[in-house]
Amino acid sequence: MQQNLENLYNECFGYVKDFSIFKDMITIKDNDIIIGAVGIEKDYDEITLLTGLCVSAKYRNRGVATQILEICANMYKNKPLVLYINKNEDKLEAFYNKRGFISYYSNDTLPIDIKFNPETEILLYKENNLL
Numbered sequence: 847m848q849q850n851l852e853n854l855y856n857e858c859f860g861y862v863k864d865f866s867i868f869k870d871m872i873t874i875k876d877n878d879i880i881i882g883a884v885g886i887e888k889d890y891d892e893i894t895l896l897t898g899l900c901v902s903a904k905y906r907n908r909g910v911a912t913q914i915l916e917i918c919a920n921m922y923k924n925k926p927l928v929l930y931i932n933k934n935e936d937k938l939e940a941f942y943n944k945r946g947f948i949s950y951y952s953n954d955t956l957p958i959d960i961k962f963n964p965e966t967e968i969l970l971y972k973e974n975n976l977l
């Protein structure tokens with residue numbers, strides 16, 4: 847499992863995350879091989895802060911990442927889903943916007959109290975009112 851995740855993160859990001867920063871991880875498998883994952887960061891009780899959503903290249907564009915976001919919404923009901931992306935990642939921003947995440951570009955307008963650097967980041971926020 848660990849080796850599997852390391853391979854996936856290496857493929858998607860070119861480096862391996864420190865998985866100990868996560869309180870949980872959601873993974874999708876194909877025949878016991880992890881083909882998609884996201885981490886849920888510790889230290890946040892009021893929101894679900896997602897990190898490192900990734901899907902193995904040959905499984906992309908089949909709805910795997912969308913499915914992972916839906917699982918997060920179901921697992922962490924009534925907690926907003928939040929994540930950061932780097933500025934100028936237009937394609938990623940569009941991907942999240944299309945899935946109901948709102949983009950925030952300034953500290954002044956944030957709906958939650960969270961550390962955020964508008965110089966380099968966009969914050970994406972989605973209310974999660976599933977019951």
Ligand SMILES: CC(C)(COP(=O)(O)OP(=O)(O)OC[C@H]1O[C@@H](n2cnc3c(N)ncnc32)[C@H](O)[C@@H]1OP(=O)(O)O)[C@@H](O)C(=O)NCCC(=O)NCCS
Nearest residue numbers: 858898899900901906907908909910911912937938941944
């Ligand atoms: C972004 C990513 C998670 C999408 O995974 P996926 O399983 O292909 O996504 P889905 O099949 O659910 O949705 C497909 C959408 O992703 C978009 N997409 C495909 N490759 C992408 C990429 N490299 N960057 C951003 N979006 C991408 C497609 O255009 C499509 O958009 P649309 O449905 O809104 O038209 C995947 O491309 C990936 O792992 N990229 C590398 C890691 C990364 O950038 N992660 C995001 C960290 S915040």
